[in-house]
Amino acid sequence: MRxxxxxCSGFIGSHLTKRLLAEGHxxxxxxxxxxxxxxxxxxxxxNFIKCDIxxxxxxxxxxxxDTDIVVDLIAYANPxxxxxxxxxxxxLNFSENLKIAEACVRQNKRLIQFxxxxxxxxxxxxxxxxxxxxxxxxxxxxxxxxxxxxxxxPLGKHRWIYACAKQLLERVLHAYGIEHGFNYTIxxxxxxxxxxxxxxxxxxxxxxxxxxxxxDSLLSGKPMQLVDGGRHRRCYTxxxxxxxxxxxxxxxxxxxxxxxxxxxxxxxxEVTIRQLAELMREIYSDKFSDKTxxxxxxxxxxxxxxxxxxxxxxxxxxxxxTKARTLLGWEPQWxxxxxxxxxxxxxxxxxxxxxxxxxTHAHFHNIVQKALEIT
Ligand code: NAD
Ligand code: UGA
Numbered sequence: 001m002r003x004x005x006x007x008c009s010g011f012i013g014s015h016l017t018k019r020l021l022a023e024g025h026x027x028x029x030x031x032x033x034x035x036x037x038x039x040x041x042x043x044x045x046x047n048f049i050k051c052d053i054x055x056x057x058x059x060x061x062x063x064x065x066d067t068d069i070v071v072d073l074i075a076y077a078n079p080x081x082x083x084x085x086x087x088x089x090x091x092l093n094f095s096e097n098l099k100i101a102e103a104c105v106r107q108n109k110r111l112i113q114f115x116x117x118x119x120x121x122x123x124x125x126x127x128x129x130x131x132x133x134x135x136x137x138x139x140x141x142x143x144x145x146x147x148x149x150x151x152x153x154p155l156g157k158h159r160w161i162y163a164c165a166k167q168l169l170e171r172v173l174h175a176y177g178i179e180h181g182f183n184y185t186i187x188x189x190x191x192x193x194x195x196x197x198x199x200x201x202x203x204x205x206x207x208x209x210x211x212x213x214x215x216d217s218l219l220s221g222k223p224m225q226l227v228d229g230g231r232h233r234r235c236y237t238x239x240x241x242x243x244x245x246x247x248x249x250x251x252x253x254x255x256x257x258x259x260x261x262x263x264x265x266x267x268x269x270e271v272t273i274r275q276l277a278e279l280m281r282e283i284y285s286d287k288f289s290d291k292t293x294x295x296x297x298x299x300x301x302x303x304x305x306x307x308x309x310x311x312x313x314x315x316x317x318x319x320x321x322t323k324a325r326t327l328l329g330w331e332p333q334w335x336x337x338x339x340x341x342x343x344x345x346x347x348x349x350x351x352x353x354x355x356x357x358x359x360t361h362a363h364f365h366n367i368v369q370k371a372l373e374i375t
Contacts, residue, residue, distance in 0.1 A: 001025045001026075001068050001069060001250075002025070002026050002028065002066065002067045002068045002069075003020055003025050003026070003027050003028070003067065003068070003069055003070075003071060003250070004027075004028045004030070004063060004064060004067035004069070004070045004071065005017060005020070005027055005028070005029045005030070005071045005073065006030045006031075006053065006070070006071065006072045006073060006074045006100060007030070007031055007072070007073030007074040007075070007114075008027065008029030008030060008031050008037060008048070008073070009029065009031035009032075009033050009034050009035065009036045009037045009048075010031065010036065010073055011036070011192070011194070011196050011197045011198065011239070012073055012114070012189070012192060012239070012242070012243075012246075013029070013031065013036075013037075013073045014036035014037050014196050015194065015196065015239050015240075015242075015243050016071065016073075016243055016246060016247075017029055017037050017040055017046065018037075018040065019243050019247055020247075020250075021040055021043050021045050021046060023247070024045070025045065026045040026046075026047070027045060027046050027047070028047045028049065028063065028066070028067055029046060029047070029048045029049065030048075030049045030051055030053065030058075030063070031048075031049075031050070031051075032050070032051070032052050033050075034048055034050060036196050049063070053074060053096055053099075053100070054092070054096060060099060060100055060103045061103050061106065061107065064100075064103050064104060064107050064109055065107060067109065068109075068110075069109065069110045069111075069112065069250065070100065070104050070109050070110070070111045070112065071112045071114075071250070072097060072100050072101075072111060072112065072113050072114060073114045074092065074096070074097065074100075075092060075093045075097070075114065075166075076088065076089045076092055076093060076162070077116070077162075077209075078198070078206075078207050078208055078209055079159060079162070079207070079209075079307065079311070080207025080208075080307055081207060082158065082159050082160075082161055082162040083158065083159060083307045083308045083309075083310050083311050084207065084308070086158045086161040086310075089161055089162055089165065090161055090165050093162060093165040093166060093169070094165035094166075094168055094169055097113070097169055098169060098172060101113065101169070101172065101173055101176070101184070102176075104182070104184075105176050105180055105182050108183075110183045110184070110185075110252075110258075111173070111182075111183070111184045111185075112184070112185050112187065112246075112249060112250060113169065113170070113173060113184055113185070113186050113187070114187050114189065115166045115167075115169065115170050115186050115187060115188050115261075116162070116163065116166050116188060116189065117143065117188050117189060117190040117191070117263065117265065117314075117317050117319065118160075118162060118163035118166065118314060119150055119163050119166055119167045119170065119188065120143040120148055120150055120151070120188075120314075120317055121150050121151040121152040121153070121160065121163055121314060122151045122152070122153065122312075122314055122315055123140050123141045123151070123315055123316050123317075124140055124151065125140045125141070125315065125316070126151075126315045127151065138270075138318055140316075141233075141315075141316035141317055141318045142267075142318045142320050143263065143317055143318065143319060143320060144263075144320040144322070145188065145260075145261040145262065145263055145320070145323055146261065150163075150167060152164060152167075153312040156310065157310060157311070157312035158310040159307075159310060159311045159312050159313075160312065170186050170261070173186060174259075177259045182259075183258050183259065184259060185249055185252070185257040185258070185259070185260055185261075185262065186260070186261040186262070187246065187249065187261075187262050187264055188261065188262065188263050188264070188319075189237070189242065189264050189265070190234075190235050190237060190263060190264065190265025190266070190317060190319040191234045191235060191236050191237065191265070192236075192237050192238070192239050192242045192264075193211055193236045193237070193238060193239065193339055193340070193343055194238055194239025194240065194242075194339065194342070194343050194346075195239070195342070195343055195346035195347075195350065196239075196346075197209065197211055197212065197239075197343070198211070198212040199212060200212060200215060200216050200219070200347065207307075210273060210276065211280075211343065213225065214276070214277055214280050215280070215344065215347050217296045218280065218281065218284045218288075218289075218295075218296050218344075219347075219348075221293050221294050221295070221296060222296060223296055223297045223298060223299040224277045224280075224281070224296045224297070224298050224299075225298075225299055225300075225301045225306060226273060226274055226277060226298055226299065226300050226301065227273070227301055227302075227303050227306045227307070227313070228300070228301075228302065228303050228313065229274065229300045230272055230273035230274030230275075230276075230277060230298075230300070231272055231273070231274065232272065232273055232313050232314065232315050232316065233270055233271065233272050233273070233315070233316040233317075234270070234271065234273065234276070234317070235265050235266055235267055235268075235269050235270045235271075235317065235318055235319060236266065236269045236271070236276075236336060236339065237264065237265050237266040237269065237332055237334070238266075238332070238333075238334035238338075238339035238342075240334065241266065241332040241333055241334050242264050244330065245262070245264045245324055245328065245330045245332075246264070248328040248329075248330055249262060249328065253328075256327045256328070257327070257328075260323070260327070262323055262324050262328075263319040263320060263321055263323070263324065264319070264321070264324060265318075265319030265321060265332075266319070266321075266332040266334070267318050267319055267320075267321065268332075268335070269332075269334075269335065269336045269339075270316075270318060271336060274298070277298060279336065279337065279340060280340055280344065281295055281296060283337070283340055283341055283344060284344065287341060287344070287345075288344065288345075288348050
């Protein structure tokens with residue numbers, strides 16, 4: 001198959017590129033960066049196009065014409081950015097992605113669109129807590145693709161511009177499906193973790209996802225910051241499990257994925273963010289710490305301080321994966337501890353070795369030094 005992968009060098013994109021090449025497909029990959037797919041750049045079946053899709057010179061119709069299927073992974077996907085630059089998040093995650101979708105409609109190309117579990121928003125518990133007999137019941141946080149309503153916060157909570165942009169894109173794809181028979185599949189990932197997720201912190205830029213913040217704290221001995229006490233919950237999925245499901249969706253046996261929405265997640269791996277911090281610290285202490293560097297403490301930080309005004313959090317979200325199980329025979333395998341150990345090992349060993357050559361930034365250098373002292 002000829003696959004056009006937009007955002008091919010991101011966290012998910014880099015692992016998908018590896019899988020597609022391993023399965024013998026040819027990949028036309030577009031991304032601004034290529035550091036996460038460096039090892040594949042000389043691969044015969046990879047044609048990497050280093051480009052920003054917002055560039056006027058980027059001709060989406062030309063690139064799509066030479067492909068069998070389009071996978072769109074391009075988006076800003078870090079909550080700090082939804083607060084810091086909501087308009088840019090809307091422009092990229094909706095307006096630019098809509099251009100890709102409409103080019104697929106024009107050329108009748110199947111589109112795999114990456115959306116997010118954030119479209120489900122908050123649980124009813126976050127609104128009706130005191131009126132519910134058992135608010136802890138997981139049924140209130142179990143989200144199914146075709147049944148659940150979406151509960152987002154008020155305008156002043158512009159964290160939700162990300163979820164809203166993705167939701168509107170989903171609704172437009174659905175409309176193209178019923179009015180033009182457009183063939184798409186929407187994927188709603190639930191918090192994937194694994195090697196190559198985001199990056200370790202550099203003070204100059206970047207507000208990564210929680211794993212990178214906690215990993216940076218552990219490497220530097222700084223406190224792990226628990227936003228609003230770390231009471232909110234997430235279900236984490238290991239990237240290899242996710243890629244297996246994504247690949248089955250691309251192969252699309254008997255067209256079962258046509259005009260379908262799929263949750264990809266691991267309901268069994270639910271933790272509070274405080275429990276995630278405790279487990280990462282325990283693993284770090286057992287497996288990686290040099291026993292001399294003090295282990296990170298925990299400090300509680302209000303979200304308004306950590307992210308700024310306009311932040312509101314998704315309190316809990318458990319993926320209903322019945323559809324992926326029944327239509328694709330997919331079952332996630334990885335439990336939380338082994339996935340954290342493997343991902344932390346990558347950041348302790350491979351990531352640092354890979355980036356030591358590239359980065360001269362003092363702060364990062366200190367972290368590298370400290371980490372190298374440990375290994
Ligand atoms: P990522 O940030 O690692 O990857 C996105 C890639 O898109 C990056 O390589 C980036 O360089 C590229 N990109 C961004 N703007 C671009 C532009 N203008 N032109 C060209 N390339 C551009 O994110 P990810 O975690 O791999 O997520 C991929 C997709 O999945 C996103 O749509 C995200 O919203 C969605 N998603 C991911 C998760 C998850 O757990 N990782 C969860 C929910 C949704
Ligand atoms: C993520 C991002 O929006 C997207 O990547 C994606 O669409 C989706 O959710 C997903 O990954 O499935 P979120 O889960 O809130 O959003 O991402 P994180 O930034 O990793 O935050 C997770 C939790 O950790 C939040 O409750 C946050 O407040 C908390 N947090 C974050 C801390 O307690 N400490 C930190 O240092 C950072």
